[in-house]
Structure formats: structure tokens, C-alpha cells
Amino acid sequence: MADHVRREARDQYIAELQDAWKGNNTDREVARIHNTGDARTDAYLDQKYDLENSWHHGSGKRSQDSAPRGPVYDAVEGQRVKDAAYAEMVNELVTAWQRKPLGVRR
Numbered sequence: 001m002a003d004h005v006r007r008e009a010r011d012q013y014i015a016e017l018q019d020a021w022k023g024n025n026t027d028r029e030v031a032r033i034h035n036t037g038d039a040r041t042d043a044y045l046d047q048k049y050d051l052e053n054s055w056h057h058g059s060g061k062r063s064q065d066s067a068p069r070g071p072v073y074d075a076v077e078g079q080r081v082k083d084a085a086y087a088e089m090v091n092e093l094v095t096a097w098q099r100k101p102l103g104v105r106r
Contacts, residue, residue, distance in 0.1 A: 022039050034045040073081065 021043050033049055034042045036042055036045070
């Protein structure tokens with residue numbers, strides 16, 4: 001009996017997930033913008049709008065506030081940082097035999 005109830009609840013849950021795009025969901029972070037009468041088209045257009053405008057809410061122009069925080073590297077600087085980190089890792093592996101293991105006292 002309990003197994004049948006669990007299976008029925010699971011099937012209902014899956015059906016709700018599959019049909020979620022059809023409903024008027026109010027749990028979106030932003031309100032729906034498009035209302036063409038077709039739920040699929042509305043969902044597609046809203047998602048497209050969200051993706052295109054997620055970096056800046058408002059006028060669609062990049063502002064000073066939307067710039068990423070911290071240093072911004074170009075490809076050459078990024079490769080230099082990767083190479084330095086790799087060289088440090090290799091050096092640690094090569095010289096590991098020279099260091100005392102952690103927790104060993106002599």
C-alpha cells in the first residue's frame with residue numbers, strides 16, 4: 001500500500017515538473033515580459049531576454065557598476081598565471097622527497 005502511494009506521488013511530482021512551463025509561474029526572479037498567447041513562445045522569449053540582459057538590469061547599456069570586481073586579465077596574462085601555477089606544482093612534486101612528512105617528529 002505504501003509503495004503504491006509513493007509511486008503515485010512520484011508520478012504526480014514528475015507530471016508537475018514536466019508541465020511547469022505551461023503554468024503561470026510566479027516564482028521567477030523577474031516578471032514575465034512576453035504574452036503572445038503561446039506558453040512555449042513566451043517562455044522562449046522570456047528566457048532569451050533574461051540571458052541577453054542578465055548582465056545589466058535596466059537600459060541595456062553596460063554601466064560602471066556591471067564591470068567585474070577584481071583584476072581582469074587578458075589571455076596572455078591568464079596563460080602566464082597558469083604556467084606559473086603549474087611550475088610551482090611541479091617544483092613541489094619534484095622536491096617532495098626533501099621535506100619532512102607532516103606530523104613526523106624526529
